[in-house]
Amino acid sequence: MSEILSFHNDEAGYDSWCRLHGHDGYVLTKSGRDWTLHNATCQAITEAGDGKLNTSSPKLCSTDRARLVPEARERSGGRMPIQSCGQCGS
């Protein structure tokens, strides 16, 4: 089963998901009008920096990449572009 979870200002929830699915998960991050798709291990999303929350911007997480992308499109009214990450290439 591959549910889609969303984390926003929920570091504890996001951390525990990453511990469970760091090896097989995908994460969509929202920045402005764009979503970016990452591997759960991508450094761009695991290193938030000093005093900054990883979930200060919304994240959508799933182990099923094929479901994650359409879900993000639906939540954003079907028009939001989905970018590939330049670091992990997901």
Ligand SMILES: [Zn+2]
């Ligand atoms: Zn990435």
